[in-house]
Amino acid sequence: MTWLSFHRVRDLPWAALAGAVALLIAGVFAAFYEEQLYQTQRAQAALGEAQTLAASVSAALSFGDRNAAEEYVRPMLVNPGIAAAGIYKKDGSLLTGLARDGGRALSPRLSSLTAMTNARELVVPVVQSGTALGWVYLRLSPEPRATRLSRYAVVVLLAFMAIFVIVGLGNAQGRLARQSESLSAANARLQSEIAERERVEEELRQSQKMEALGQLSGGIAHDLNNHLMIVKGNLHLLKKKLSLPDGDRHLQGADEGIRRAAALTQRVLGFSRKQSLSPVETDLNELVIGMRDLIRSSLRENIETEPHLDARSKVLVDRNQMENIILNIVVNARDALPAGGRVAISTRDVTLDDGGASRGFALLEIADTGVGMSPEVQAKAFDPFFTTKPVGQGTGLGLSTAYGFVTQSGGQMRIRSAPEEGTTISIYLPALVSEETSMGDRNG
Amino acid sequence: MAFLGARRLRCVFAVGLMGLAPCAAAAAESVPLEDTVKAAYIYKFAPFVTWPTHPAAGAPFTICSIGTDRVSVLLPQVTAGQRVDERPIQIRALAEGEPPADCAILYIASSVAAGGVLDAVHGKPILTVTSLEGQHGIVQLVTVEHHVSFDIDAKLAAEDGLTISSKLLGLARTVTRPAVPPS
Numbered sequence: 247m248t249w250l251s252f253h254r255v256r257d258l259p260w261a262a263l264a265g266a267v268a269l270l271i272a273g274v275f276a277a278f279y280e281e282q283l284y285q286t287q288r289a290q291a292a293l294g295e296a297q298t299l300a301a302s303v304s305a306a307l308s309f310g311d312r313n314a315a316e317e318y319v320r321p322m323l324v325n326p327g328i329a330a331a332g333i334y335k336k337d338g339s340l341l342t343g344l345a346r347d348g349g350r351a352l353s354p355r356l357s358s359l360t361a362m363t364n365a366r367e368l369v370v371p372v373v374q375s376g377t378a379l380g381w382v383y384l385r386l387s388p389e390p391r392a393t394r395l396s397r398y399a400v401v402v403l404l405a406f407m408a409i410f411v412i413v414g415l416g417n418a419q420g421r422l423a424r425q426s427e428s429l430s431a432a433n434a435r436l437q438s439e440i441a442e443r444e445r446v447e448e449e450l451r452q453s454q455k456m457e458a459l460g461q462l463s464g465g466i467a468h469d470l471n472n473h474l475m476i477v478k479g480n481l482h483l484l485k486k487k488l489s490l491p492d493g494d495r496h497l498q499g500a501d502e503g504i505r506r507a508a509a510l511t512q513r514v515l516g517f518s519r520k521q522s523l524s525p526v527e528t529d530l531n532e533l534v535i536g537m538r539d540l541i542r543s544s545l546r547e548n549i550e551t552e553p554h555l556d557a558r559s560k561v562l563v564d565r566n567q568m569e570n571i572i573l574n575i576v577v578n579a580r581d582a583l584p585a586g587g588r589v590a591i592s593t594r595d596v597t598l599d600d601g602g603a604s605r606g607f608a609l610l611e612i613a614d615t616g617v618g619m620s621p622e623v624q625a626k627a628f629d630p631f632f633t634t635k636p637v638g639q640g641t642g643l644g645l646s647t648a649y650g651f652v653t654q655s656g657g658q659m660r661i662r663s664a665p666e667e668g669t670t671i672s673i674y675l676p677a678l679v680s681e682e683t684s685m686g687d688r689n690g
Numbered sequence: 691m692a693f694l695g696a697r698r699l700r701c702v703f704a705v706g707l708m709g710l711a712p713c714a715a716a717a718a719e720s721v722p723l724e725d726t727v728k729a730a731y732i733y734k735f736a737p738f739v740t741w742p743t744h745p746a747a748g749a750p751f752t753i754c755s756i757g758t759d760r761v762s763v764l765l766p767q768v769t770a771g772q773r774v775d776e777r778p779i780q781i782r783a784l785a786e787g788e789p790p791a792d793c794a795i796l797y798i799a800s801s802v803a804a805g806g807v808l809d810a811v812h813g814k815p816i817l818t819v820t821s822l823e824g825q826h827g828i829v830q831l832v833t834v835e836h837h838v839s840f841d842i843d844a845k846l847a848a849e850d851g852l853t854i855s856s857k858l859l860g861l862a863r864t865v866t867r868p869a870v871p872p873s
Contacts, residue, residue, distance in 0.1 A: 305857035308734050314861060374737035374855075376775035 262416025273405030330385040467514035523564040531555040548586030557593035559677030582616025606677035613670040729764035738858035750780035754793035757802030
């Protein structure tokens with residue numbers, strides 16, 4: 247198959263190649279069978295002619311009439327398949343015979359006085375009424391090569407056509423398969439890029455929403471706080487000047503209301519990233535270990551907790567706020583585990599792509615095996631005042647405050663959750679690159 | 691293949707004797723070759739003739755001769771070792787007036803007046819062969835220009851219940867056909 251380049255053969259599917267080979271073999275067998283069939287038919291036809299000659303020449307042979315015998319022999323040579331025909335007497339000597347021009351002359355004596363048939367010559371006995379009279383000998387013409395080739399030509403042509411078709415189809419299929427593979431790969435890449443883009447867009451939308459909500463609520467809370475301070479100051483002045491019966495009690499009630507309102511504004515400010523923070527170098531592992539008793543007391547007995555604290559980096563955060571946030575998330579996890587379960591708290595160092603540059607983060611993860619969140623709930627989880635808890639049990643400010651705090655601390659906060667598959671809250675805080683840590687990294 | 695209609699036999703004596711080489715050389719010196727060929731022809735007619743009765747298995751093929759001439763004398767020699775339908779050939783010389791029982795072929799030598807013998811066997815399935823001009827057996831051996839040939843009276847043969855192969859008729863010089871061809 248020299249017309250096929252190595253590359254094409256290599257790319258040809260095995261099935262197609264095997265089919266082509268099988269067809270070729272079948273073609274060879276068909277040609278071989280055809281040849282056998284042809285030779286058999288040719289021999290049978292010659293045998294028929296020899297028997298006819300034997301039957302008709304018997305009297306001429308018996309009475310040694312050479313001329314009469316020759317008249318029976320001559321028409322045999324009309325058949326181009328017969329090269330020579332001879333009439334031999336009972337003792338094997340030649341009575342008469344004719345050979346085609348240019349052909350080998352007849353032997354004056356038969357070599358063997360037995361009937362025989364092969365592809366080249368045959369001998370049949372001349373028998374009249376059970377009496378053996380002599381022999382008829384026929385020599386068959388060798389078949390011209392062109393005739394023989396023309397017989398094979400159709401089979402060979404068909405086989406080659408079939409092989410060409412198979413090879414062509416195989417190649418086309420191979421090319422299609424390769425194109426399909428590259429298309430699939432391109433499609434997968436596209437899908438992944440689309441998903442990534444959607445995720446980024448979603449994050450951007452969320453971030454813009456938070457930004458807007460933060461600005462709005464922060465502004466209101468700030469002003470409201472100022473007004474509350476004015477109200478509080480004036481109440482204190484009024485308290486000194488007035489001495490009304492039960493006045494203290496009313497003033498105390500009003501004071502309490504102002505305190506609660508002020509606390510609320512602080513939390514809103516926390517979400518709007520406008521709270522005043524006191525960040526200090528903090529080891530998250532130590533922080534979690536320090537909160538161990540607090541966490542344990544926040545959880546019920548049927549909830550296990552297992553810390554995996556592997557972070558080595560330190561972070562710069564407001565410890566009190568950080569503790570509040572951890573506690574808040576742990577309480578959320580507890581509420582998601584009405585029938586008990588496990589809350590895993592872990593820390594580790596990770597590297598994130600932060601605006602095109604790799605940057606080290608300490609990751610704090612709090613994972614529960616609870617009821618999880620639907621995608622809709624998850625999308626709103628960081629919104630202020632959004633809660634799935636019954637009225638009066640949740641303010642809807644826990645996660646939003648945490649979000650504001652983490653963002654204000656230069657970190658990121660993510661939620662991974664699915665219904666009945668639990669929730670994982672991830673807090674990424676920028677790793678503090680202190681001199682000591684850097685040296686440790688170099689030494690490590 | 692076309693049937694040979696030519697009623698002639700142009701075989702030369704030597705050719706007719708190809709199968710009789712051993713005796714031919716000896717005979718050639720003492721007897722004319724013509725008589726040897728005629729003697730050989732007599733048993734060679736046998737495969738081309740069909741008799742109405744089938745001989746018993748293994749029984750010899752009997753050729754009888756009546757009277758004496760050079761041909762009848764040569765008969766035992768030329769038929770020695772030959773077989774007809776796998777049956778050995780038996781030559782029996784009949785005395786004048788002896789019934790030709792079991793004879794398939796009866797050669798009537800030139801020394802005998804053929805008419806009486808032919809009348810006696812008429813109607814019997816016996817192939818009569820004569821060699822003297824004008825004797826009119828079923829087969830009449832003739833010599834034409836140094837070639838041995840024969841005439842066949844197929845009509846007479848049919849009357850005697852014999853069937854003669856058309857292949858043999860094709861070689862005969864003349865054939866007397868029956869008025870109504872046997873079906």
